[in-house]
Amino acid sequence: MRNIKLTIEYDGSSYAGWQRQKNAMTVQQKLEESLEKLCGEPVNVIGSGRTDSGVHARGQVSNFKTSSTIPPERYSYALNSMLPSDIRINCSKEVPMDFHARFSATGKKYRYSIINNTHGTAIDRQYLHHVSSPLDIQAMKEAAKIFEGTHDYAGFMATGSPVKSTVRTIYESKLIQDGSLLHFTVTGNGFLYNMVRIMAGTLIDVGKGKISANVIPDIIAYRKREKVGATAPANGLFLEEVYYDELL
Amino acid sequence: MRNIKLTIEYDGSSYAGWQRQKNAMTVQQKLEESLEKLCGEPVNVIGSGRTDSGVHARGQVSNFKTSSTIPPERYSYALNSMLPSDIRINCSKEVPMDFHARFSATGKKYRYSIINNTHGTAIDRQYLHHVSSPLDIQAMKEAAKIFEGTHDYAGFMATGSPVKSTVRTIYESKLIQDGSLLHFTVTGNGFLYNMVRIMAGTLIDVGKGKISANVIPDIIAYRKREKVGATAPANGLFLEEVYYDELL
Numbered sequence: 190m191r192n193i194k195l196t197i198e199y200d201g202s203s204y205a206g207w208q209r210q211k212n213a214m215t216v217q218q219k220l221e222e223s224l225e226k227l228c229g230e231p232v233n234v235i236g237s238g239r240t241d242s243g244v245h246a247r248g249q250v251s252n253f254k255t256s257s258t259i260p261p262e263r264y265s266y267a268l269n270s271m272l273p274s275d276i277r278i279n280c281s282k283e284v285p286m287d288f289h290a291r292f293s294a295t296g297k298k299y300r301y302s303i304i305n306n307t308h309g310t311a312i313d314r315q316y317l318h319h320v321s322s323p324l325d326i327q328a329m330k331e332a333a334k335i336f337e338g339t340h341d342y343a344g345f346m347a348t349g350s351p352v353k354s355t356v357r358t359i360y361e362s363k364l365i366q367d368g369s370l371l372h373f374t375v376t377g378n379g380f381l382y383n384m385v386r387i388m389a390g391t392l393i394d395v396g397k398g399k400i401s402a403n404v405i406p407d408i409i410a411y412r413k414r415e416k417v418g419a420t421a422p423a424n425g426l427f428l429e430e431v432y433y434d435e436l437l
Numbered sequence: 438m439r440n441i442k443l444t445i446e447y448d449g450s451s452y453a454g455w456q457r458q459k460n461a462m463t464v465q466q467k468l469e470e471s472l473e474k475l476c477g478e479p480v481n482v483i484g485s486g487r488t489d490s491g492v493h494a495r496g497q498v499s500n501f502k503t504s505s506t507i508p509p510e511r512y513s514y515a516l517n518s519m520l521p522s523d524i525r526i527n528c529s530k531e532v533p534m535d536f537h538a539r540f541s542a543t544g545k546k547y548r549y550s551i552i553n554n555t556h557g558t559a560i561d562r563q564y565l566h567h568v569s570s571p572l573d574i575q576a577m578k579e580a581a582k583i584f585e586g587t588h589d590y591a592g593f594m595a596t597g598s599p600v601k602s603t604v605r606t607i608y609e610s611k612l613i614q615d616g617s618l619l620h621f622t623v624t625g626n627g628f629l630y631n632m633v634r635i636m637a638g639t640l641i642d643v644g645k646g647k648i649s650a651n652v653i654p655d656i657i658a659y660r661k662r663e664k665v666g667a668t669a670p671a672n673g674l675f676l677e678e679v680y681y682d683e684l685l
Contacts, residue, residue: 311525
């Protein structure tokens with residue numbers, strides 16, 4: 190048996206997210222179907238975590254175990270010749286048998302991208318959330334920094350998500366402006382369900398002047414979903430990178 | 438009667454190009470259908486030029502004449518509420534009655550974008566032409582500069598295109614590298630049918646070592662399609678801007 194790690198890029202626009210579902214096409218299913226043909230046996234692909242319907246990934250990581258003797262580096266080429274063009278395998282390699290894409294992950298980096306102009310955009314529309322109201326960028330930058338550190342993020346989670354602990358450590362959280370584009374990038378040891386999209390929605394509310402940046406610490410401490418901004422739409426979100434302790 | 442100028446952005450992926458056709462949806466038809474509803478009369482939209490099936494535009498320009506009393510600046514808002522999200526009107530304004538999007542144009546700027554890596558890309562795949570072979574970027578940069586100046590570009594035109602003169606002046610032609618992305622930008626007083634895509638295809642051949650940069654002047658002088666590189670695919674091409682003498 191071999192344990193193979195895949196680094197995967199996908200445009201989530203046409204998928205009901207990462208995780209296999211009964212009545213909708215997902216990225217995991219596309220991968221498992223291609224791998225089953227390739228390996229000649231059923232294959233269970235483990236992802237570093239779920240991404241929601243419409244969310245994109247530049248660096249999703251997964252692993253699978255197989256008795257196939259295909260050279261590990263060949264999986265990327267073979268899979269890319271079978272998969273639709275909105276899913277690309279950027280790297281495939283053999284890793285130790287105890288590597289687990291989800292449990293071995295030590296952190297993740299997400300990016301949420303916004304276009305802030307009058308009419309939105311046709312080009313890249315599936316990768317940008319359009320906000321037409323004027324935004325106070327400086328306030329949004331200050332608010333983004335406040336997310337850094339170890340906090341109980343119970344309020345920044347879709348209601349009803351079962352989870353043991355809602356404490357997460359954010360290593361870096363920043364907003365960068367590039368003309369009419371805003372990129373919110375956040376790196377942490379883990380994220381609650383919808384956490385980045387709720388953070389992005391809160392930053393947009395700060396930009397609109399609905400919430401003041403300096404009340405963000407109170408909003409975090411209040412630990413209730415209703416004090417926090419709306420969940421920003423899926424299409425602006427990218428899973429950028431998944432981190433592991435060893436250089437795998 | 439008023440003459441209205443529109444600046445239009447579109448993702449050409451789902452259209453059979455700009456110009457109205459019998460059996461396929463085009464950007465011009467979408468615009469004319471929306472304007473007819475809006476103005477309550479048939480409207481003929483004149484474009485600065487055609488774009489082919491799959492080609493994109495960041496700054497296509499068009500004009501139309503109407504007896505409607507809708508304030509000129511409102512057309513962008515009204516049209517954007519009716520048009521599909523892959524077409525956006527970034528500006529609408531009244532211009533003198535003798536303004537003609539095609540005949541008044543004094544120049545155009547195009548961009549052709551390439552991703553040069555092993556596996557291509559899922560994100561932005563509809564905006565980038567994928568080239569997997571290693572490319573000599575320095576040779577491509579040198580070749581791009583050679584297109585500048587006034588030349589007879591008869592060889593850089595799809596065969597069978599009827600045109601009075603094949604002489605065109607290229608004001609600027611350059612290739613910029615941004616990691617694995619290559620952007621070929623070319624500005625000129627006019628372009629022959631498929632000219633930018635044939636230029637891009639020729640640059641790719643230079644990058645692959647099939648053509649030497651220093652034979653480009655001979656290839657231009659030979660004035661035959663068969664000496665020139667292949668026509669690069671439509672999806673990498675953007676009509677960036679259309680220029681007019683007056684500041685309209």
